[in-house]
Amino acid sequence: MELQEKVGRPIDAVNGDSEPATKRVKLADDVSPAAQEGTPLRPRVKGVAPIKEEYLISAPGREPEADIPDDDAAEGRTAPDAQDGSHGPKKGGKQKRQKGQNKERHFGTFTDAVRLCNSVAWTPEFSPRSCWSGERCNALHDLRKYLKEGRRADVEVFGGKCPVWETHGRCSSGWRCLFVSSHMKEVEHEDGRKELVLVTRDDKASEAEEEAGDARPGVVNNIPSGTKIDLNRKKVAFEKSEQYLKWLAKDTELYKIHYHRQKDDVDEANDYRAQYIEPPFQPSEKRKVYFGRETPTLAPLTTQGNLPFRRLCVELGAQVTYSEMALGLPLLQGQKADWTLMRAHESEATPPRFNPGSVAEPSYDNSKDLKFGVQITAHAPWIAVKATEALTRFMPHLRIVDINCGCPIDMVFKSGAGSALLDAPSKLERMIRGMNAVSGEVPISAKIRMGVRDDKLTAQKLVERLALGSADMRDQTGAPGCAAITLHGRTRQQRYTKAADWSYIAECAALIKQYNSQKDSLTDTIREADARTLPSAGRTYFLGNGDCYSHIEYFEHMDKAKVDSVMIGRGAIVKPWIFEEIEKGQYLDKSASERLMYVEKFARYGMEAWGSDELGLNYTRRFLLEFLSFFNRYVPIGILEHLPPALNDRPKAYRGRNDLETLLASRDYKDWIKISEMFLGPAPKEFKFQPKHKSNSYEIEAEG
Numbered sequence: 001m002e003l004q005e006k007v008g009r010p011i012d013a014v015n016g017d018s019e020p021a022t023k024r025v026k027l028a029d030d031v032s033p034a035a036q037e038g039t040p041l042r043p044r045v046k047g048v049a050p051i052k053e054e055y056l057i058s059a060p061g062r063e064p065e066a067d068i069p070d071d072d073a074a075e076g077r078t079a080p081d082a083q084d085g086s087h088g089p090k091k092g093g094k095q096k097r098q099k100g101q102n103k104e105r106h107f108g109t110f111t112d113a114v115r116l117c118n119s120v121a122w123t124p125e126f127s128p129r130s131c132w133s134g135e136r137c138n139a140l141h142d143l144r145k146y147l148k149e150g151r152r153a154d155v156e157v158f159g160g161k162c163p164v165w166e167t168h169g170r171c172s173s174g175w176r177c178l179f180v181s182s183h184m185k186e187v188e189h190e191d192g193r194k195e196l197v198l199v200t201r202d203d204k205a206s207e208a209e210e211e212a213g214d215a216r217p218g219v220v221n222n223i224p225s226g227t228k229i230d231l232n233r234k235k236v237a238f239e240k241s242e243q244y245l246k247w248l249a250k251d252t253e254l255y256k257i258h259y260h261r262q263k264d265d266v267d268e269a270n271d272y273r274a275q276y277i278e279p280p281f282q283p284s285e286k287r288k289v290y291f292g293r294e295t296p297t298l299a300p301l302t303t304q305g306n307l308p309f310r311r312l313c314v315e316l317g318a319q320v321t322y323s324e325m326a327l328g329l330p331l332l333q334g335q336k337a338d339w340t341l342m343r344a345h346e347s348e349a350t351p352p353r354f355n356p357g358s359v360a361e362p363s364y365d366n367s368k369d370l371k372f373g374v375q376i377t378a379h380a381p382w383i384a385v386k387a388t389e390a391l392t393r394f395m396p397h398l399r400i401v402d403i404n405c406g407c408p409i410d411m412v413f414k415s416g417a418g419s420a421l422l423d424a425p426s427k428l429e430r431m432i433r434g435m436n437a438v439s440g441e442v443p444i445s446a447k448i449r450m451g452v453r454d455d456k457l458t459a460q461k462l463v464e465r466l467a468l469g470s471a472d473m474r475d476q477t478g479a480p481g482c483a484a485i486t487l488h489g490r491t492r493q494q495r496y497t498k499a500a501d502w503s504y505i506a507e508c509a510a511l512i513k514q515y516n517s518q519k520d521s522l523t524d525t526i527r528e529a530d531a532r533t534l535p536s537a538g539r540t541y542f543l544g545n546g547d548c549y550s551h552i553e554y555f556e557h558m559d560k561a562k563v564d565s566v567m568i569g570r571g572a573i574v575k576p577w578i579f580e581e582i583e584k585g586q587y588l589d590k591s592a593s594e595r596l597m598y599v600e601k602f603a604r605y606g607m608e609a610w611g612s613d614e615l616g617l618n619y620t621r622r623f624l625l626e627f628l629s630f631f632n633r634y635v636p637i638g639i640l641e642h643l644p645p646a647l648n649d650r651p652k653a654y655r656g657r658n659d660l661e662t663l664l665a666s667r668d669y670k671d672w673i674k675i676s677e678m679f680l681g682p683a684p685k686e687f688k689f690q691p692k693h694k695s696n697s698y699e700i701e702a703e704g
């Protein structure tokens with residue numbers, strides 16, 4: 001199939017078969033499309049996607065049992081070397097199979113053959129701008145030579161028209177853009193000299209953009225390079241944090257002494273209260289947030305939850321989004337990569353949906369709220385506190401700062417961060433109190449798991465601690481001020497091997513409800529509840545997370561587990577329109593063309609966010625392929641015998657309803673590269689993509 005030809009033609013025409021657009025499938029929960037059509041049903045087999053017989057094909061090695069879903073690989077930045085809470089081999093148990101994982105992945109280098117100097121990269125050919133490095137500069141300054149020999153020829157997708165320029169009337173990749181012929185011209189001067197110039201629809205905008213360095217249109221939370229340099233040189237003063245941490249160090253010392261003595265000496269236990277000194281300042285009152293039935297939430301997703309993907313999800317109805325997890329220390333060191341993760345699309349800086357009257361939240365005004373929150377991880381309170389001060393000071397568009405207490409990967413766990421915090425409740429409480437103290441009006445939340453080990457579930461105790469605080473601290477300073485808790489219904493040890501435990505989530509949801517109603521009376525035993533120490537809206541919101549893959553499951557969790565909202569992770573990568581299904585309350589049988597349109601959107605949004613030059617294009621390609629490594633898992637509901645579809649069901653080999661549907665279901669990463677070429681042009685020879693798992697199957701290493 002000549003995929004390249006497809007772009008620019010009406011998609012329905014390229015599928016071979018004519019293809020219906022989305023069918024809205026409105027069914028009762030237990031009725032399948034096949035049953036509706038009057039076909040007798042085969043019984044549903046647990047773990048196997050119930051594909052109608054006529055779509056099954058014979059493909060040895062593609063039995064569902066051969067595909068062991070291991071989303072662990074996708075979640076981690078690195079592969080874990082311990083799969084449980086313990087270190088070293090498990091007694092009497094088998095070590096988890098590691099051999100299929102691609103631990104060291106390389107994607108090749110995506111640069112031009114010869115580098116064009118920045119001093120000429122955005123300016124007209126005869127611009128008098130001189131190069132800062134002068135004679136020492138080894139990059140090209142001759143524009144014509146660069147266009148001819150220094151880079152690949154323009155790509156021909158999108159009719160050769162730069163998608164960024166078409167949308168914004170300007171292109172931040174300048175001369176390096178691989179569609180530059182569509183936004184450049186040669187002008188002839190009176191003296192006969194011919195000059196190459198870039199064309200913009202709006203000159204002022206392009207000048208402003210040049211000033212803003214690597215800022216991209218529609219992208220918010222761009223931190224000036226100067227700030228990152230200042231952070232790196234330790235030139236940024238964290239007055240609030242320093243003051244708070246000084247107090248915290250003394251208080252922790254006092255508390256430790258008290259803790260060790262209290263077991264056998266009641267008078268000593270009271271000593272802490274007697275010696276307690278107030279923190280140097282109280283937290284500021286927080287902006288109100290709200291999580292409800294109408295706010296399905298996109299989970300923080302390392303690698304996958306990048307800006308273009310989140311933008312697509314918001315367009316499809318996600319009401320709350322989170323950044324990929326950033327490490328606290330690199331943020332404090334001004335590292336570009338981690339600050340880049342904090343950027344958001346302007347659509348994420350808009351208010352989340354709110355149905356007034358659905359829940360009694362009289363104090364909430366969604367016009368003052370926004371969708372985008374960030375997630376950080378830290379192993380020590382000082383890192384979490386300072387990183388929070390930095391984020392809330394430098395990022396204007398921020399709903400919430402979430403602390404990751406679920407990341408299972410070894411590197412994070414062993415440092416004492418991520419899921420290790422589940423077993424360090426006192427440290428975690430101090431972190432949250434400190435973050436809350438320095439975050440100004442931005443609320444703080446936590447994402448947790450059921451525990452580290454399967455035989456020791458700790459989340460119930462932890463939610464009490466997060467909602468109310470430990471008895472001693474609660475009496476002295478009130479509640480920690482945790483605005484929301486998300487519980488992923490699995491342990492660290494379990495990873496993705498079993499289904500998420502929604503009955504445990506329901507038990508925790510009931511506890512939180514109880515704590516929320518108790519909160520005032522509990523805090524009142526010592527002092528009047530202080531609005532500044534209470535979480536947003538005076539209560540802690542509780543979100544459940546795990547395996548949600550349809551509006552049916554979403555609403556079932558809302559109604560049965562009684563969570564405030566549901567966070568969706570892998571379900572959104574496999575089926576980003578899950579948010580649309582939730583909004584409309586029905587299944588949407590998206591056609592292959594419509595699904596391909598989402599791929600095209602990802603490509604466009606990727607180029608807008610990362611650039612349309614060699615680097616940006618191939619960065620987009622890499623993340624598009626990561627997306628496709630999940631997206632291929634979608635089994636169209638129109639070919640299923642039973643509903644609801646389940647995230648962990650695996651299909652036998654099947655063909656789609658047309659060629660494109662079959663192609664989109666391919667697990668071969670070479671097919672994913674072909675799909676990427678439809679929108680990004682041919683992959684350069686040096687381009688490499690290693691799926692996270694060598695068998696290209698579902699196996700992926702997944703942080704939280």
Ligand SMILES: Cc1cc2nc3c(=O)[nH]c(=O)nc-3n(C[C@H](O)[C@H](O)[C@H](O)COP(=O)(O)O)c2cc1C
Pocket residue numbers: 071074075076299300301302303304324325375404406407447488500545546547548567568569570571701702703704
């Ligand atoms: C690829 C991938 C990346 C993830 N990255 C993060 C992360 O950065 N932070 C986090 O708290 N959880 C992370 N998680 C966990 C998810 O947020 C979520 O808790 C988990 O996938 C369970 O939800 P699901 O069953 O809806 O996927 C990641 C999961 C996956 C699959």
